[in-house]
Amino acid sequence: MSVRTRFAPSPTGYLHIGGARTALFNYLFARHHNGQYLLRIEDTDKQRSTPEAVRQILESLDWLGLGPDEPPVFQSAREARHAEVARELLARGRAYLAFDTPEELAAMREQAMKEGRPPRYDGRWRDRDPAEAPPGRTPAIRLKAPRPEDGRGEIVVKDLVQGEVRVAHAELDDLIILRSDGTPTYLHAVVVDDHDMAITHVIRGDDHLTNTFRQCMIYDAMGWHRPHFAHIPLIHGADGAKLSKRHGAVGALEFREQGFLPEAVCNYLLRLGWGHGDEEIVPRDRAIALFDLKDVGRAASRMDYAKLTHLNGVYLRQADDDRLAEEVLERLAKHGIDFGTIGGDRVRALMPELKARAKTLEELAGTAAFAAIEGPPPMDAKSAALLTPEAKARLADLAQFLTDAPWERLELERWLRDYAEVKGLKLGAVAQPLRVALTGSTQSPPIDAVLAALGRTEAVDRILAAAEE
RNA sequence: GUCCCCAUCGUCUAGAGGCCUAGGACACCAGCCUUUCACGUUGGUAACACGGGUUCGAAUCCCGUUGGGGACGCCA
Numbered sequence: 001m002s003v004r005t006r007f008a009p010s011p012t013g014y015l016h017i018g019g020a021r022t023a024l025f026n027y028l029f030a031r032h033h034n035g036q037y038l039l040r041i042e043d044t045d046k047q048r049s050t051p052e053a054v055r056q057i058l059e060s061l062d063w064l065g066l067g068p069d070e071p072p073v074f075q076s077a078r079e080a081r082h083a084e085v086a087r088e089l090l091a092r093g094r095a096y097l098a099f100d101t102p103e104e105l106a107a108m109r110e111q112a113m114k115e116g117r118p119p120r121y122d123g124r125w126r127d128r129d130p131a132e133a134p135p136g137r138t139p140a141i142r143l144k145a146p147r148p149e150d151g152r153g154e155i156v157v158k159d160l161v162q163g164e165v166r167v168a169h170a171e172l173d174d175l176i177i178l179r180s181d182g183t184p185t186y187l188h189a190v191v192v193d194d195h196d197m198a199i200t201h202v203i204r205g206d207d208h209l210t211n212t213f214r215q216c217m218i219y220d221a222m223g224w225h226r227p228h229f230a231h232i233p234l235i236h237g238a239d240g241a242k243l244s245k246r247h248g249a250v251g252a253l254e255f256r257e258q259g260f261l262p263e264a265v266c267n268y269l270l271r272l273g274w275g276h277g278d279e280e281i282v283p284r285d286r287a288i289a290l291f292d293l294k295d296v297g298r299a300a301s302r303m304d305y306a307k308l309t310h311l312n313g314v315y316l317r318q319a320d321d322d323r324l325a326e327e328v329l330e331r332l333a334k335h336g337i338d339f340g341t342i343g344g345d346r347v348r349a350l351m352p353e354l355k356a357r358a359k360t361l362e363e364l365a366g367t368a369a370f371a372a373i374e375g376p377p378p379m380d381a382k383s384a385a386l387l388t389p390e391a392k393a394r395l396a397d398l399a400q401f402l403t404d405a406p407w408e409r410l411e412l413e414r415w416l417r418d419y420a421e422v423k424g425l426k427l428g429a430v431a432q433p434l435r436v437a438l439t440g441s442t443q444s445p446p447i448d449a450v451l452a453a454l455g456r457t458e459a460v461d462r463i464l465a466a467a468e469e
Numbered sequence: 470g471u472c473c474c475c476a477u478c479g480u481c482u483a484g485a486g487g488c489c490u491a492g493g494a495c496a497c498c499a500g501c502c503u504u505u506c507a508c509g510u511u512g513g514u515a516a517c518a519c520g521g522g523u524u525c526g527a528a529u530c531c532c533g534u535u536g537g538g539g540a541c542g543c544c545a
Contacts (some may be wrong), residue, residue: 010545045544102543109542118471119541140543155487162488171472171541179543186545210473210540233475233538240537268481271494278493296474297482300538304480307495317508357507367506416504431504443506 003035005132005198007061007068007428008190008438009325011053014251017303018243021269023066024231026203028270028291029113036089043076044189060252064262065284070279073197075189078401082184085192085222086141086177094221095177097139098125101389114374116251120173129408137260141178143385145169145217153215160205160293163239175214187211190456199227202294206231241303246303254311259331259362261319264312272301274276281314313359321351324364329353331365337448339372342455346371350453370439371453377440378390386442391433395467398434407456413448 001233007023009015016036043049061067062119089095098121101107109119128142133139146153153169177188184192194202209231219226237247254263267282274289274297276282304410316324325348332339339347347354347368348431354371358364368379387395399420405415420430431447438450438459451459 008545012545042545048544098543100543105543116470120471147473165473167473173541176543181543184544185543190545205539206474207539208545211545213473223498231474236538238480243537271481273481277483280481280494299475301482302480307481313508343477353507359507411524413504420504427504429504435505441505447504448533 001200003197004038004193005030005035005203006040006199007066007198008040008042008193008204009057010045010048011050011057012048013053014253015057015254016243017250017255017265017269020060020064020066020265021235021253021272022203022205022232023061024064024266024269025230025274025291025293027295028204028287029230029293031053032289032291037066038067038070038199039072040197041074041192041423042186042189043074044079044184044186045140046076049076049418054291063256063268063349064252066266072236073193075193078189078193078196078385079103079183081196082189083178083182083193085190086184089143089177089218089221090141092221093144094155094316095141095143095194096126096174097130097133098176099127099130099137099139099143101132101137118171121175123174130165136340137153138180140176140180142174143217143221144219145172145174155216157216157229158207159212160201160228161233161296162209162298165209165212172217177218183457186370187214188218191222191224194227195219195222195224201228201230203232206233208396210274227323228263230296232296233298235272236300236302237412239276243303247300247310259360259364260308260312262314262359264308264315267315268308272303273297281311307425309359313316316355316358316360316364319355321348321355323349324355324361327361328365329372330366331361332369335365337369337372339373340374343372343374344450346453350445350449353449357443357445367441367444370444371450374458376462377438381441383436383442384394384439386432386436387469390469392467393434394430395433395437397466398430399463402451402456402460402463407452409448409452411447412451416448434463437463 005026007026009019011384013062027037041054041057043054053373058072078356086095098151105121108122112119121142125142130139139292147167148469154166155169155172156164158164176185178184212229212231214227235243243250249258256262263283266284270282270287274291274295276295282290325344328347329339329344347372350368354368356365358367401419405412416430417427432442434447435444435450437443438447440453444450
């Protein structure tokens with residue numbers, strides 16, 4: 001039977017980076033086994049689910065290159081089926097009608113907590129005749145949890161990541177599978193959908209580990225085969241607490257905004273909890289070839305933005321120049337920086353040098369701005385301070401001589417070295433004032449590359465402007 | 470409170486009883502390279518939570534302690 005996995009987010013907000021990793025692992029596992037990777041939107045909570053969240057989840061997955069192999073399944077569209085299974089369980093005597101009110105249940109929980117007992121449903125309607133129900137109450141359907149004679153049974157799950165995990169039947173209570181309003185509960189809907197979608201491997205966050213035992217009860221009651229389960233550890237913030245906004249970016253699309261490349265984010269997420277020897281750079285194809293659930297760690301890991309940033313730099317340097325140029329120009333436009341066709345060409349021309357010096361697209365856009373615009377670049381204080389009277393005189397001199405210089409990068413470099421030698425100067429004494437004049441910054445790509453990319457007219461204009469300031 | 474899971478440098482990890490004087494990566498520090506910055510490169514600081522077993526031998530197996538996390542809804 002071919003492997004089928006699914007990612008099942010609930011559309012109550014943006015796609016969390018932890019969810020993105022769950023999706024990635026589901027994707028990689030399916031691809032590794034030549035199986036299918038599906039998406040199910042768990043929108044049975046009508047109060048909190050929004051179409052906007054659905055849209056954002058799809059966009060996030062698309063950006064990460066984790067789009068599903070089949071159209072997404074919307075859980076809300078399958079409520080009739082969920083109810084049908086619940087009624088079947090009822091008909092088979094594996095479930096029963098429970099007429100409790102929410103208030104009664106709350107009181108029951110409170111009482112149990114007060115007495116130091118675990119808050120579980122006591123099964124008061126399990127063997128009671130529905131005829132005894134108080135008038136006007138609509139019942140929920142509860143599943144009958146196993147109650148072995150000796151009271152010592154247990155449910156065993158052989159989790160592909162966590163290993164063998166067991167929970168005593170005594171820990172389980174009769175869970176609601178169909179609410180009194182006829183809608184399914186999450187635990188029930190998940191089981192029915194995973195079964196109907198022929199999911200073979202359920203890979204999800206380990207916050208679902210204890211839910212698994214409740215779900216197993218439903219599989220068993222229906223006589224369905226349980227899928228394999230793999231519960232992967234959660235991602236925490238740098239302080240070890242649950243990852244939240246105060247830790248920094250957590251939404252997948254926030255990473256895009258901040259200038260991270262999707263392939264870098266995926267690589268980072270993969271290495272968080274999964275490893276293959278000392279390999280750090282694991283592109284998609286390699287990840288598919290290597291991925292195995294047995295190599296997934298069992299401990300929660302912490303989000304490290306510094307390492308993500310480093311990885312992003314690695315991927316940035318490998319990325320295609322035109323792609324990066326497009327991204328950068330888009331960002332410049334968004335920041336209200338004016339540039340024309342020529343500016344775009346200059347950014348493209350300088351991209352090989354630019355990308356070696358940036359770790360994110362946002363940073364790249366910042367360092368590319370001087371090349372995109374027309375005229376003298378804005379100058380920071382540190383750069384302006386470099387424009388001493390001597391430096392300005394030097395620039396004026398350079399502007400004059402550059403008029404006749406050969407305009408090609410390697411030739412320019414030689415020309416600059418000759419110039420410095422003739423004038424008895426260190427190359428740095430020539431390059432730094434030039435850099436400041438041309439880029440408005442003390443840091444930039446090699447000055448010969450900058451000159452070549454700007455073109456003679458623009459370069460000389462900027463040098464003259466700085467000399468006359 | 471009850472149940473479940475987890476535990477190697479600050480962080481991510483390698484490690485399946487001897488290959489471990491514990492390896493790699495990020496971050497940090499110092500040097501080299503150099504027209505600035507970055508890249509690259511060389512070196513450095515830095516960890517098996519603790520206590521008991523098992524064994525000739527334990528980071529690796531077992532038990533306990535401590536610490537962290539998760540779950541206990543007519544939420545998902």
